[in-house]
Amino acid sequence: MAKGINIGDEVVITATVRKRVTEDRVSVSIPSYGQPHSVIDHTTKVQKGQHIELIGNVTHIDENRVTVNLGVPVTIDAAVVRLVSAYKAPIRKAPLADKPT
Template identity: 45%
Template sequence: MAREIDIGDDVRLTVTVIKQLDSGRLRVSIPSYDFPCSIEAPRGAKVGDKLHLTGEVTHVDDEAGRVTVRLGGLVTVDVAAIDSWTKAWTRTKPLLDVWD
């Protein structure tokens, strides 16, 4: 995989609003994901707008070039659909002191 995305990383996806639902939620289209998703509507969002959603990576499939992201529910998208990502924080010191 060209990008070094790991489990726990935060990724950002750009989605397109395709419909405003009666409940005040928005139906959005996620690139490379074949199903529409519903999200809570931010102020001023309308049909055709591009929104950014951020989620945590829960699974990485290197062979297929796809990652699963938690955006409320789990969504599996191509790596190319990811705009940007932030590496997960890793501990550099052990949790406990090492005894001699």
């Protein structure tokens, strides 16, 4: 199991820009993924070879593989992801059950 990473955690993946597909979309190469992935890039004009960080939530964990939701699920090696923030379950203010009468 991936150390320090749990389901629901927000993680970041550093990908390399392959090429610009359209004016607002770029194709990136994610380490250990093996397939090109396309992301929207409104704000900056990145060029081929630059690194870009993709942020998503962990949805599934296997031995040394992690599935991250980047709009679509991407399964990669656990060593490639970096923890941004751990998931914290919401806290109830009122009890779930009523008090006995």
